[in-house]
Amino acid sequence: MTFDAIDVKIMNALQRDAGQSLETLGADVGLSRNACWRRVKALEESGAITSRVALVDAKAVGLGLMVFMQVRTHSHDPGWQDKFNRATRVIPGILSVYRMTGDLDYLIRARVPDMDGYDALYQQLIEQVPIADVSASFVMEEIKDSTALPL
Amino acid sequence: MTFDAIDVKIMNALQRDAGQSLETLGADVGLSRNACWRRVKALEESGAITSRVALVDAKAVGLGLMVFMQVRTHSHDPGWQDKFNRATRVIPGILSVYRMTGDLDYLIRARVPDMDGYDALYQQLIEQVPIADVSASFVMEEIKDSTALPL
DNA sequence: GGTGAAATCCCTCATCG
DNA sequence: CGATGAGGGATTTCACC
Numbered sequence A, B: 001m002t003f004d005a006i007d008v009k010i011m012n013a014l015q016r017d018a019g020q021s022l023e024t025l026g027a028d029v030g031l032s033r034n035a036c037w038r039r040v041k042a043l044e045e046s047g048a049i050t051s052r053v054a055l056v057d058a059k060a061v062g063l064g065l066m067v068f069m070q071v072r073t074h075s076h077d078p079g080w081q082d083k084f085n086r087a088t089r090v091i092p093g094i095l096s097v098y099r100m101t102g103d104l105d106y107l108i109r110a111r112v113p114d115m116d117g118y119d120a121l122y123q124q125l126i127e128q129v130p131i132a133d134v135s136a137s138f139v140m141e142e143i144k145d146s147t148a149l150p151l
Numbered sequence C: 001g002g003t004g005a006a007a008t009c010c011c012t013c014a015t016c017g
Numbered sequence D: 001c002g003a004t005g006a007g008g009g010a011t012t013t014c015a016c017c
Helices: A005-016 A022-029 A033-046 A080-090 A115-128 B005-016 B022-029 B033-046 B078-090 B115-128
Strands: A049-056 A065-072 A094-100 A105-112 A133-145 B049-056 B065-072 B094-100 B106-112 B133-145
Touching: A005 A022, A005 A033, A005 A049, A005 B049, A022 A033, A033 A049, A049 B005, A065 A115, A065 B094, A080 A094, A080 A115, A080 B133, A105 A115, A105 B133, A115 A133, A133 B078, A133 B106, B005 B022, B005 B033, B005 B049, B022 B033, B033 B049, B065 B115, B078 B094, B078 B115, B106 B115, B115 B133
Parallel strands: none
Antiparallel strands: A049 B049, A065 A105, A065 A133, A094 A105, A094 B133, A133 B094, B065 B106, B065 B133, B094 B106
């Protein structure tokens, strides 16, 4: 799919604030409220805009510690990957799981209340799936963290 | 700040879908639309809900490659840190920058169109700030990636 | 893409449990 | 705190040009 300059403006504006009215949005991108509405709907239906969500402040809800877990496995068990995927998808606190370049190397991003919370999450994980090697790095400072893609 | 079960339900619902009406939301959490509206407003004003944003599909806009850059530096002078922070904040494509514990100093999460795009981003970064050591890991598969915190 | 009109929703207030 | 009802105003949505 291809997007023109106005589509890009719309997506940029909505990535910043999805709560604004079509009036405001239309004025920003130089379109009438209605033409703008049709564009937004098209972007949603084409899947370019996947959803509108509320962002919650992690510290405010007691999830002040962010941790990256680097998982290495040398298991070539065919069912291992499925089990790992299922386990990580279900465990609360695990926000992202990526399979990385390199030999079966996974990166997990999680949010927990504190170190005890991390330990609980770690125990929960290795209980459900055997993992050869896990190393954890904790986030001391979030210099930048955005959901908005550069368009 | 403390949240009761209904606040948690509201935040969970809005983390999934921030576009739903107060009618729907109220029904979901077992509250009238009006009582629900007051809760939502309080959550927004307290900062627990920071914003409502649209999520854009990275592949749909040609940013199909996600990369993590592990940055190590041996210069810990304050001027370098400021320069690094400013550079990463400005460069488009860099979505997250974290200062970490342990042997790696900074972790950068970025989205780029392809390998050429990564190289361009890398060049842009080291042009603005001297970096001793960078290693990049590319995401082959996104098993999970959520903006919703577990409440 | 624009215009206008209908349906819906948001926000506020006031009152009562 | 929450429910209900009601009002004005804004917004979404759908006709048609």
